[in-house]
Amino acid sequence: MSAKKKSSKTVTVEQIYSPARRPADQRATLVGLGLNKLHRTATLEDTPAVRGMIAKVQHLVRVVDEA
Numbered sequence: 840m841s842a843k844k845k846s847s848k849t850v851t852v853e854q855i856y857s858p859a860r861r862p863a864d865q866r867a868t869l870v871g872l873g874l875n876k877l878h879r880t881a882t883l884e885d886t887p888a889v890r891g892m893i894a895k896v897q898h899l900v901r902v903v904d905e906a
Contacts, residue, residue, distance in 0.1 A: 848885035851904040852893060853878060861899070868896050 854874040858866040872892055873881035880903060883889045893900060
């Protein structure tokens with residue numbers, strides 16, 4: 840097996856809308872992203888899994904920075 844290099848790319852997301860009156864899976868996705876209150880930001884490793892989570896709640900978050 841070959842060892843994969845760790846991705847040094849990150850993505851910073853900010854929660855801009857409340858998860859109130861949203862399905863439980865969307866609230867859980869926000870918690871998985873490290874967000875649970877308005878205007879909180881989280882810097883995460885830029886992976887396909889994280890991108891999928893962002894896409895699932897794209898109406899509740901904003902991508903602030905991609906490095």
